[in-house]
Amino acid sequence: MKKDQTIGEVLRERGISRRSFLKFCASTASLMALPPSMIPVIAATLEKARRPSVIWLSFQECTGCTESITRSDSSTLEDLIFNVISLDYHHTLQACAGHFAEHIREQVIKDNAGKYILIVDGSIPVKDGGVYSTIAGMSNEQILKETAAHAAAIVAVGTCSAYGGIPKADPNPTGAVSVSDLIKDKPIVNVPGCPPIPNVITGVLVQFLTFGLPELDALGRPKAFYGQSIHDRCYRRPFYDKGLFADSFDDEGARKGWCLYKLGCKGPTTYNACATEKWNFGTSFPIQAGHPCLGCSEPDFWDAGSFYSALSTPTENIGKTAIYATAGGLLAGAAIGGVLRARKQAAVKAHQRVTIDDLDKES
């Protein structure tokens, strides 16, 4: 496969039929909620597009994001995408290691300056000079800045690279930060999730290749995939509307598949495509499996109170507050009441009695 081939040329060379390709374009359009009229546009654009070089950097992460995107590889459609980008550097997936691997990264940067896509998963530790995660003797921050300097755009895959994620959770011992905390002069597309949905990761890449930088929300996420809350697209939403809730994980409501709000579901505050796109080839997603949404595609989800307390409830010990408030109120009330009572008694004492004789005197 030559480096400067178009995607169409690669597909023809690999014997992938036009029909399969159009099916892929149709599912991509559907994924992005685009009308059928856009399918030919996607097909035409993708066919003519050059295979972009991609550098994938992994920092403080658990490899869950890579696990996720490799799941999309088992689908023929996603396989197309994997073969039409040139994934030139990826710790987990690359065959080479050591100096040779680093040499490839440097070479890709040199050969494709200003044209390659940089994908990052994992947060970047900046505390103590970034000693908590180093690769080939360089801190994550150094590698990121060096690689980002010549990238066309950056895709931050996973909540760790998008918002700091679990490494940033309190007390954040490594001083973990997100990509956008360090890089300010490049377009950054955040694809959060712990991990993100495989089809969403590939969908964002297709969207980027087809239409350029996607439209982003306030948190830098593509609106096509993160435009709606889990709650609004949840198949259990009608139970919320009817006031039917599971009270525990094993009661009648849970068995009947009622709304999981009382069990701490973060669906109303979480924006992602889980409820529509689902996981494992559209099989299920956490809420369908009977567990509340954790809100993993939102910043600071790990520190946003218990996963199992409802969104409307206070996070602190309000019983104690109530006791202190009542005690404080009784003390203050007694003091204020005492002062008022004393004033009243003083007023009564100071009151001059007026008799009929006094009135006569005045007249």
Add this chain to the structure above:
Amino acid sequence: MTDAEFLLWVRGPAFNIALFIMLAGIVVRFMEILLMGRKTNLAEARGSEMAGGLNTIWRRTLPDADTFRRSGFTIIAGNVFHIGLFVVIFLFVPHILVFERLFGVSWAGLPSNIVDATTVVTIVALLAVLVHRVKDPVLRMLSNFSDYLAWLVTILPLITGWLAFNRVGLSGSTLIGLHILSVELLMVLFPFTKLSHAFTLVLARWYNGAIAGYKGVQS
């Protein structure tokens, strides 16, 4: 401050502060009233203070015919928004969960979309009483800043709650955060404005009824 931090703050420290001020404020107001006491009535009792007091607490809830003829609009709109507030505050399941955390008791809620519709009716009724207050020359003259402030902090949680429920304009976290914050504003001002009538009305009615009951006359 991110959306998540904001939501966490209003659900945590801010709620604690608001709850402390509200509860302590209510206790202080009760103590103030009770410690002031009443002047001993030296006249011979001609009826029961208890019966008169309890009777008046209940009877003042129902408008008499004359008052209704004179202030029909105020009574209808007032009842609509008070009943609406009761439904929205006490019968919406996410709110019941807060009371459960506070008092340890729970009760059945209404379907969420019925509460949603009730919220709209309550907002309309509150807007109507505001228009009435502004348009009526006597009411306008009697109204001061505190009256408008009480109205504002009452309608704000309804508006922000409706926006949060329907997720209009901002992100879910921000809308729920703003809603809880508006409730906290209401909680802080609750004991120190005319909103305190929610708990002082029982004492006020009791005193009126008990005085009349002692004299053996109808309150």
